[in-house]
Amino acid sequence: MMYIISMKTILNALAEPNRLHIVELLRDGPLTVGEITDKLGLNQPQVSKHLRVLSENGLVEVQPIANRRYYKLRSEPLQEMDRWISSFRQIWEDRYDRLDDYLQKLQRKEKNPDRE
Amino acid sequence: MMYIISMKTILNALAEPNRLHIVELLRDGPLTVGEITDKLGLNQPQVSKHLRVLSENGLVEVQPIANRRYYKLRSEPLQEMDRWISSFRQIWEDRYDRLDDYLQKLQRKEKNPDRE
DNA sequence: AAGGAATATACGTGTAAAGGAATATTTAAA
DNA sequence: TTTAAATATTCCTTTACACGTATATTCCTT
Known part of the structure; x- marks a missing residue:
C-alpha cells in the first residue's frame, strides 16, 4: 500500500479534533479500537470511521x-511534518524581524517623504 | 490581542489547502492581499476571507x-507545532519498533499457544 | 456449528464552511 | 472634493463531513 504523504493530506487528517486526539493517544503505543473508544468517549462506529480516515x-x-485490531502511528507523516515545520524555523530567529523593520521604515517614509 | 494557540486551532486554520498555500507563500516574507491573490489565482474576496481565518x-x-495590508507569519503557532511534533520524535527512533516486535511475538503465541 | 465479542460499513440528517457575485469601506491620488 | 485602487464584508448556494442508529462482517469461544 502506497501513501501520498503530503502536508495537505496530513493536515486534512489531523484537523478533526477527535482524530488529533487519537493520534496523541497513539503516541504512547498501539491501541485497539475498543481502547480508543473508551478513552475518547465516542461511539465505536465514529472511532472506526476516524481510524479509516x-x-x-x-x-x-x-x-x-485475533479479534482486535491494533492501530499504531506511522512515522513517515510525522517526519514529513517535521521537515515542513523546519523550513519555517528561520522565522522565529533573526531574518524576519529585519524585514519588519524595513516595513516600519517604509511606512515612516511614506508619511513623511521629505524626511531622512 | 490574545490568541489561543492550541494545536487544534492551528490545524483547523491550516487544513484548508489555499490557506496552507498562503502560509507557505508567507514563508519568504510579508505579502499584500493583492500579491497573494495573484499568486493563488483566486478571487480577492476569498483570499481576504482565508486571511481572516x-x-x-x-x-x-x-x-x-498606505492602501495595502501586509500579512506576515506569526512565530508562536509555528513554535507550537514544532513542540508538538517533537513530542513524537521518539516514534521514528527505536522504542516503537520494539513494541511492534512484542506484538508480533504475541500474535505467534496466540496462534500456537504450545510453542514457546 | 452456534453464539458472542470486536470492528467495519451503510444510510439518513444536520451543520459548518468554501466559493461566487455584489457591495461596503478605507485610503490615496487628482 | 470627487475618483480610483486595495481590501473587507455580506448574502446566497452548494458541498463535505461528522454524528447517530442500525446492520454487516470477522474471528474467537464453546
Whole structure:
C-alpha cells in the first residue's frame, strides 16, 4: 500500500479534533479500537470511521491480532511534518524581524517623504 | 490581542489547502492581499476571507501601509507545532519498533499457544 | 456449528464552511 | 472634493463531513 504523504493530506487528517486526539493517544503505543473508544468517549462506529480516515491518509497502520485490531502511528507523516515545520524555523530567529523593520521604515517614509 | 494557540486551532486554520498555500507563500516574507491573490489565482474576496481565518487563529498578523495590508507569519503557532511534533520524535527512533516486535511475538503465541 | 465479542460499513440528517457575485469601506491620488 | 485602487464584508448556494442508529462482517469461544 502506497501513501501520498503530503502536508495537505496530513493536515486534512489531523484537523478533526477527535482524530488529533487519537493520534496523541497513539503516541504512547498501539491501541485497539475498543481502547480508543473508551478513552475518547465516542461511539465505536465514529472511532472506526476516524481510524479509516487516518489510515487512508497514511497516518496509522493496522495490525490485526485475533479479534482486535491494533492501530499504531506511522512515522513517515510525522517526519514529513517535521521537515515542513523546519523550513519555517528561520522565522522565529533573526531574518524576519529585519524585514519588519524595513516595513516600519517604509511606512515612516511614506508619511513623511521629505524626511531622512 | 490574545490568541489561543492550541494545536487544534492551528490545524483547523491550516487544513484548508489555499490557506496552507498562503502560509507557505508567507514563508519568504510579508505579502499584500493583492500579491497573494495573484499568486493563488483566486478571487480577492476569498483570499481576504482565508486571511481572516488565519488571522483569527493567530497564524498571521497584519501591518497596514498606505492602501495595502501586509500579512506576515506569526512565530508562536509555528513554535507550537514544532513542540508538538517533537513530542513524537521518539516514534521514528527505536522504542516503537520494539513494541511492534512484542506484538508480533504475541500474535505467534496466540496462534500456537504450545510453542514457546 | 452456534453464539458472542470486536470492528467495519451503510444510510439518513444536520451543520459548518468554501466559493461566487455584489457591495461596503478605507485610503490615496487628482 | 470627487475618483480610483486595495481590501473587507455580506448574502446566497452548494458541498463535505461528522454524528447517530442500525446492520454487516470477522474471528474467537464453546
